Amino acid sequence: MSIRLLYITKDPRIALIAEAAGVDWIFVDLEYRGKNLRQIGRNTVISAHTIEDVEGIRQVLKRSRLLVRVNPLGEWSEGEVDSAIAAGADAVMLPFFKTKEEVCRFVGLVGGRVEAWLLLETVDAVRDVDKILEAPGVDYVHVGLNDLHIERKTRFMFEFLVDGSMDALAREIQATGVAFGIGGMARIGELIPPAEHILAEHYRLGSVGVILARSFCSPPISDQNAEFAGHFADGVRAIRAMESWLADQDAAFFEFNRLQVQREVRTVLDSLSESP
Template sequence: MLTLMLITKHPSVARHVHACGVQRIFVDMEILGKHERQGNLNTVISDHTLNDVASVRTAVPKAELMVRLNPLHTGSDREVDGAIEAGADFLMLPMFRSADELARFSKIVNGRVGIIPLVETREAAGDIRRVVRVPGLHEVFLGLNDLHLSLGLKFMFELLANGTVDRISDVVQQAGLRFGFGGIARMGEGTLPGDLVLGEHVRLGSQSVILSRAFHKGLGEVELARSQRDDFWASVSAVRAFEHSLARRTPEQTLQDQLRLQSIVAEIVASRSQQEAA
């Protein structure tokens, strides 16, 4: 069963989504360099703090709590200590470029909590065989958005269509580590339908995924009405039901779904190329 993650700093939201079956709450403290990378894109740049980590921990004591810190910098020691003291179970390191950089982060953590490196740069992806040998890793997560930008691609799901995710997942799982990637929209929704993306998670043996903004429709960012929360519960239930059905696909059905995804990705990339040329 996939570990579902949702990004939020709101304790009441964390309680609700955990009750709906979201196993891992994701508090996002990354800010350094993010405006420069993503300021012109339709992405959320969070403003979460250590106080938020502590509040969410209190709200959901039985949920997994992951905190994404800033890329390695002079204040990383303080950030690591603060997040652990606030109750983090896992720490995510973004935007690292080598196994050596990740190893320096691991030395700071010193085995106190699990590390989930976020592979989202060309250099980290190229160094993946050394990355998986760094001590203290719980899981390796592939960040499709920044990685596709780093590789000069037009659409983040090209990484699924061109075999990049396959290659990295093989290395990670051969090392005996958990693997996850990207985010999903609701079943049947999204630029690339969420059901096709979920099918790739099942095919690849992925063990974690982020419920995207397109999935939760802002629930992680603000307090919403009860009707919208009920809608979220139904959407999580739909993911679980479809995940169960995907596990029963024949090899032929799995291949058909993969080819359909590749075809849609190719159409999206071609359309964006035409728009750029116009």
């Protein structure tokens, strides 16, 4: 298995670098409605991308596919979906849905013209995921750990990964036959839990997609484009090398890794408790 890598950008130069490095999906983010309120006081980014950014990315991509996230469902949705498809999206993603009715309406708006993706990031959607995925025409579900963490009032977004919630959700999604991915990932060897341990959890759970986090290529693009491109490509190569290694591991390894991630998340939570 080779996990699909998603990367968020509106910059055609960065999109080309990501494509050359082996990123599968370039992700343009048009969502803004309600995000400021939901994520107030948190270290998150409101992308402020535009439909013109979708068009600009579409013009340069040769291999990578183009994903566009629109706003949560509303009276504006038909126009947003139509505009994203007209601008060249290969898939359109609906965020922050809660009900099967919302998903059915969204899938109807997409109308099979491109792939219909869901960003599962509400407690209501987690609870009713079996009913929601009865809706025909859903091509992929991405589990959004950040907004789930906010709504659940937990202290660290990876708590969802280690408290049994993601295991239960993965089983329910897999039972529907819909492909799914989970959250974001930093560079191999970085952060706690380290990205390689998170990647192993993707393999254990059956996830086929991950978003490369902002920290994945933190050096900003500049006149030294070759240096930035090399840094990006090195990061993707490290992921693919780790995947090759994971493909040879047995169930005992993945259980050991699961317990290790639990310990690492507890370490993070302990450090948060000690913070002033």
